[in-house]
Amino acid sequence: MDNRHSDISNIVLPSWESVITREYEPWKSASIILDTAGKTPEQSKQELNNLLLKKDISGLA
Structure with a gap:
C-alpha cells in the first residue's frame, strides 16, 4: 500500500x-x-430476488 500512486x-x-x-x-x-x-446473469438475478424476499428486504430489489 505504501508504494501506491494515485x-x-x-x-x-x-x-x-x-x-x-x-x-x-x-x-x-x-x-x-x-x-x-x-x-447465468438471469439465474443469479432470480436467486438474488429469492434471497431478498426470504430476508424480508424486498424493497431493495
Missing part, C-alpha cells in the same frame, strides 16, 4: 499503518451471499 491529483492515500490502526465498527445490517459461479 492518478487523482491532491488525493492523500492511506498508509498501511493508518489502515491497520483504524477503528472498525461491526456490520449490523442484513447480509446476502450470492454464489454466481456457473450461473
